[in-house]
Amino acid sequence: MADQIDQANDLNEQHLERSLRAARQPIAVGVPGECDNCGDDSPRLVGGRCARCRDGRPR
Numbered sequence: 407m408a409d410q411i412d413q414a415n416d417l418n419e420q421h422l423e424r425s426l427r428a429a430r431q432p433i434a435v436g437v438p439g440e441c442d443n444c445g446d447d448s449p450r451l452v453g454g455r456c457a458r459c460r461d462g463r464p465r
């Protein structure tokens with residue numbers, strides 16, 4: 407039982423660390439340009455993809 411709790415705590419810490427690292431990525435702020443996925447012009451691309459493609463919404 408204690409082992410499972412320890413493992414869960416480890417997972418939580420890893421996840422938190424990844425989230426914090428991701429939040430520090432300056433590129434995640436978004437840049438204007440053409441979406442790598444659908445080719446649409448977007449005022450805010452993140453990772454080269456527009457908001458629609460990131461959300462997985464249909465066009």
Ligand SMILES: [Zn+2]
Pocket residue numbers: 441442443444445446455456457458459
């Ligand atoms: Zn797109």
